[in-house]
Every structure is written in structure tokens, then in C-alpha cells.
Amino acid sequence: MNIKPLDILHKYYGYTSFRKGQENIITSIINKEDVLAIMPTGGGKSICYQVPALCLDGITIVISPLISLMKDQVDALNTMGIKASLINSSLSNSEYSKVLEEIENDECKIIYIAPERLDSMEFVNIIRGKNISQVAIDEAHCVSQWGHDFRVSYKKIPYFINRLDKRPIVTAFTATASNEVREDIVNILDLHKPAIYITGFDRENLSINIVKSSSKNKYTLDYVENHKNESGIIYASTRKEVESIYEGLLKRNYSVAKYHAGLSNEARKEYQENFINDDIKIMVATNAFGMGIDKPNIRWVLHYNMPQSIENYYQEIGRAGRDGEDSECVLLFSPGDVHTQKYLVEVGIENPERKRVQYKKLQQMVDLVYSNTCYRKSILNYFGEPFLEDCNNCSNCLNEGEVVDKTLDAQKVISCIARMKRSFGATMIIDVLRGSKNKKVLDLGFDTLTTYGIMKNYSNEDLKTFINTLVSHGFLDVVENIGPRGSFPTIKLNEQSLKVIKQEIKVEFKEDKVTKSR
Numbered sequence: 001m002n003i004k005p006l007d008i009l010h011k012y013y014g015y016t017s018f019r020k021g022q023e024n025i026i027t028s029i030i031n032k033e034d035v036l037a038i039m040p041t042g043g044g045k046s047i048c049y050q051v052p053a054l055c056l057d058g059i060t061i062v063i064s065p066l067i068s069l070m071k072d073q074v075d076a077l078n079t080m081g082i083k084a085s086l087i088n089s090s091l092s093n094s095e096y097s098k099v100l101e102e103i104e105n106d107e108c109k110i111i112y113i114a115p116e117r118l119d120s121m122e123f124v125n126i127i128r129g130k131n132i133s134q135v136a137i138d139e140a141h142c143v144s145q146w147g148h149d150f151r152v153s154y155k156k157i158p159y160f161i162n163r164l165d166k167r168p169i170v171t172a173f174t175a176t177a178s179n180e181v182r183e184d185i186v187n188i189l190d191l192h193k194p195a196i197y198i199t200g201f202d203r204e205n206l207s208i209n210i211v212k213s214s215s216k217n218k219y220t221l222d223y224v225e226n227h228k229n230e231s232g233i234i235y236a237s238t239r240k241e242v243e244s245i246y247e248g249l250l251k252r253n254y255s256v257a258k259y260h261a262g263l264s265n266e267a268r269k270e271y272q273e274n275f276i277n278d279d280i281k282i283m284v285a286t287n288a289f290g291m292g293i294d295k296p297n298i299r300w301v302l303h304y305n306m307p308q309s310i311e312n313y314y315q316e317i318g319r320a321g322r323d324g325e326d327s328e329c330v331l332l333f334s335p336g337d338v339h340t341q342k343y344l345v346e347v348g349i350e351n352p353e354r355k356r357v358q359y360k361k362l363q364q365m366v367d368l369v370y371s372n373t374c375y376r377k378s379i380l381n382y383f384g385e386p387f388l389e390d391c392n393n394c395s396n397c398l399n400e401g402e403v404v405d406k407t408l409d410a411q412k413v414i415s416c417i418a419r420m421k422r423s424f425g426a427t428m429i430i431d432v433l434r435g436s437k438n439k440k441v442l443d444l445g446f447d448t449l450t451t452y453g454i455m456k457n458y459s460n461e462d463l464k465t466f467i468n469t470l471v472s473h474g475f476l477d478v479v480e481n482i483g484p485r486g487s488f489p490t491i492k493l494n495e496q497s498l499k500v501i502k503q504e505i506k507v508e509f510k511e512d513k514v515t516k517s518r
């Protein structure tokens with residue numbers, strides 16, 4: 001092997017330099033190390049295994065679950081003059097035989113294969129006798145039950161690798177970075193002392209905005225009107241909500257498509273193609289839409305609801321601005337979104353352990369929404385990528401609101417919780433602080449507490465926001481209690497709460513006053 005990666009990048013791809021992270025990953029692979037690379041959607045993963053494929057002697061097998069993406073990749077490689085083929089359920093018998101023949105005759109440098117085809121005896125028999133330099137596993141999170149897209153067929157991968165005469169370099173790529181998923185990938189795929197890279201999560205060209213809005217509909221209509229000539233996606237949590245937003249926009253003659261799991265395959269395909277080909281500008285969708293979509297000119301992503309986790313959120317906004325041009329992401333948040341997501345966790349996940357993990361992720365998403373620090377920094381740190389400066393391009397950085405001292409109000413909340421003795425949910429705490437005559441409050445004798453009614457000046461909604469903000473800043477903890485009739489969160493004091501009470505620390509928040517970022 002004496003071809004330099006950079007020469008390959010110039011020669012075949014026509015790019016002048018590697019992106020952040022790509023070069024280190026490629027060097028590791030060429031030095032025959034197993035690799036786990038965690039890179040965001042659009043970060044440039046394919047080059048990380050394709051360039052080594054061309055540097056190394058022998059064949060690279062790429063395992064990928066996405067049939068449409070596979071075809072695009074193989075077409076692109078062939079256009080560049082690289083011999084690549086694919087094996088998946090879209091092939092006819094004769095096409096399949098032709099690919100096997102090409103492999104047999106050493107006419108193939110890169111083979112894309114769907115995981116469910118890995119146990120085909122014909123394929124295994126031919127491939128066993130060949131020099132396989134690398135097995136690259138795309139969307140490697142699919143091997144993990146903790147990931148958002150578990151696929152049983154991914155379990156075949158280690159078995160397949162074991163059947164090869166010589167163990168190749170095994171490389172795994174994903175955009176999902178949680179610890180559980182990471183550990184599963186390393187263990188289940190049996191990566192040998194992998195070099196782990198978490199890289200390139202920052203998408204500088206995306207401005208990240210979170211708006212706490214009670215009038216989402218109006219906001220959306222205004223937003224669409226101001227961006228109607230640009231391609232954009234509106235994500236909503238439920239099919240029902242997608243339908244209602246879609247109808248509303250269609251009625252107003254906007255160029256709009258929809259996508260969710262309740263539509264027929266044909267309808268989904270047609271809407272998706274219309275959107276990708278720019279025949280339709282706006283896509284309204286649930287999170288079922290987007291995996292494997294490589295549309296470069298999506299200029300905005302509007303979240304009508306808060307997603308279930310920071311992973312989901314970042315993956316979804318990551319579909320904007322793949323061409324590198326400035327793009328805008330706006331999340332419209334209302335407290336009702338949390339209930340919807342809890343409901344979806346409750347009905348969507350059976351395994352109690354997974355449920356607990358998902359509730360934790362949901363809480364981290366909620367904390368992000370209420371936090372006052374740079375959103376980009378918080379998100380990148382969440383993914384394990386160090387990012388120290390403020391980005392000056394998110395709605396927190398651009399928030400020109402005053403910093404206000406909320407220590408006294410925080411003390412009122414904390415001492416009320418302390419006096420209530422047992423753990424209660426936010427609603428009960430709010431009732432006591434606002435002096436509600438609710439039967440439960442009176443039955444428990446909370447109207448005799450000195451903190452009863454001391455925060456009457458707050459509206460119900462504002463007090464809820466305030467308590468959530470205290471939680472997101474770590475001044476209070478939320479404990480999710482999973483019971484037979486669903487889950488309910490209760491609020492607990494922690495060390496920080498006690499410090500607030502003892503006047504050891506101050507509670508200071510910035511008020512929301514956001515200027516436009518774009």
C-alpha cells in the first residue's frame with residue numbers, strides 16, 4: 001500500500017482537503033486498527049471507509065441497511081471509476097448472479113450489502129476465498145437495542161465476520177453517540193481494541209433556536225410565509241398533528257408534502273421524491289421521515305413539537321444545510337410536548353429498562369430547552385465533543401435579555417418542597433405555592449404550611465416554567481417513578497437546593513429576549 005489518502009481524495013472525489021476528523025479515522029484504518037466513528041449525519045462518513053478501501057489491498061464490504069442510499073453510493077463510486085457493486089433484496093436472481101460473478105473474477109473493490117443477505121451461502125462461499133481488507137458497518141447503532149432503529153439482521157454481522165478465513169479490519173459508523181449504544185456496538189460487533197472517534201458534530205452553518213411558544217400555529221404560518229421559497233421540513237410528534245399542519249398549509253396554497261408511517265408506501269415515496277426534486281418546498285413529517293435523505297438545500301427545519309431526545313433533535317436538524325449554506329432550525333416548545341412524548345414512550349416501549357433510559361433522555365431534552373447556556377455547546381458536550389466557546393449563533397447566545405436574580409423565588413420553591421416532606425409532582429407543588437383550595441392540598445394539610453400561597457404572583461404556567469428552569473439548571477432533581485399506571489415524575493431537593501437555601505449560591509437566569517439570528 002503506497003497510495004496516499006489525500007491523493008485518492010483529489011483524484012476520485014475532487015475534494016481539496018479532509019474534513020475535521022476524517023483524516024485521523026482513515027489513518028487508523030490504514031494502520032489496521034478497528035474503528036468506531038461517531039459522526040453526525042452529513043458529516044462525511046462514507047469517505048472515511050471508502051478512501052481506506054482504495055488504499056488497502058483487497059475488498060471492502062460495506063454493510064448498510066438503506067437500500068436507496070446503497071444504490072446512490074454505488075452509482076456514485078462507479079461514476080468515479082471505482083468498481084463497486086451492491087447486494088440487497090432489490091436485485092433479481094440474474095443480477096445477483098452477475099454480482100457474484102464479478103466478485104469471483106476480482107472485478108469488485110467495494111461491495112455494499114444489506115445485513116439480511118450476509119448469511120447467503122453462495123455469497124459466503126465466494127467471499128471466503130477472497131482477500132477482505134475491511135468490513136465497514138454503516139448505521140452501526142442498528143445493532144443496539146438502545147438505539148432508535150434496532151435491526152435484528154445486524155446480529156448476523158459478527159457471525160459473518162467469524163466465518164471469513166482471515167479477520168479483516170472492522171469499522172463501525174454511526175451518528176448515535178449515547179454510551180449504551182457505543183458499548184453495544186463495541187461488544188456486539190466484537191470490535192478489537194477500536195480507536196473511537198467522536199467527531200465533527202458541530203454544524204456551524206445551522207443556527208439553533210428554541211422558542212417557548214403558546215401560539216405554535218400562528219408562528220408556523222408566519223414562518224412558512226417568510227420562507228416559502230426555500231426548502232424546509234416541519235417535524236411534528238404525531239401523525240394526527242402532521243395531518244393537521246399539512247391540511248392547514250395546503251388550504252393556504254403552500255407547496256407542501258407529508259410523510260408518516262400511516263401513509264401507504266406509494267404515497268410516501270411520491271411525497272418524498274417530490275420534495276427531494278424540489279417540486280414541493282415544504283415537507284411536514286413525523287420522525288419517520290429523513291433517514292438516508294441526502295437533499296443538500298434544505299434551508300430550515302421547524303420542530304412543531306419537542307422531540308424525544310437530543311439525539312433525535314440533532315439528527316433531525318442535521319438534515320438542514322447539507323450543502324454548507326446557512327440554515328435555520330427552530331424548535332417550538334410548549335409544556336404539552338413533554339406529555340405527548342411521555343405518552344409515546346409509555347405506549348412505544350415495553351422493556352422497563354429501555355423505558356427508564358428513554359425517560360432520562362427525554363428529561364435531558366427538556367433540560368436543554370430550559371437551559372440558558374449556549375445550545376450548541378450543550379448539545380456538543382452531550383455528544384462527548386468538547387466545545388468550550390459560546391457559538392453566538394443560537395437563541396441563547398443571541399438572547400439579549402437581562403440577567404435577573406431569582407434567588408429569593410428559588411428559595412420559596414425549595415423551602416416549600418422541603419416542608420411538603422414527601423416527594424410530589426410539579427403540579428402539587430405549584431398548587432401549594434399558589435394557595436390552591438384543591439381538595440388534595442387541603443386533605444394533606446398543606447394550607448397550614450408557611451409557604452402556602454407565597455407565590456400567588458406567578459401564573460400557573462410561569463411557575464411551571466420557573467420550576468422546570470430550576471431543574472434544568474440543576475437546582476432541583478426530577479425522579480421518574482414508573483408505576484403500574486404509567487410513569488409520574490416527582491421533584492426532589494439535591495445538594496444545590498440546600499446551598500440555595502443556605503444562601504451559599506445565587507440563582508440567576510437570563511430573561512428571554514431574542515433577536516433574529518438570520
Ligand code: ADP
Binds near residue numbers: 022040
Ligand atoms: P454521511 O454518510 O456522514 O451522512 P456523506 O458521507 O454522505 O455523509 O457526506 C455528506 C456530504 O459531504 C457528501 O456530499 C460528501 O461528498 C461531502 N463530503 C464528505 N467529505 C468531504 C470533504 N472532505 N470535502 C468536501 N466534501 C465532503
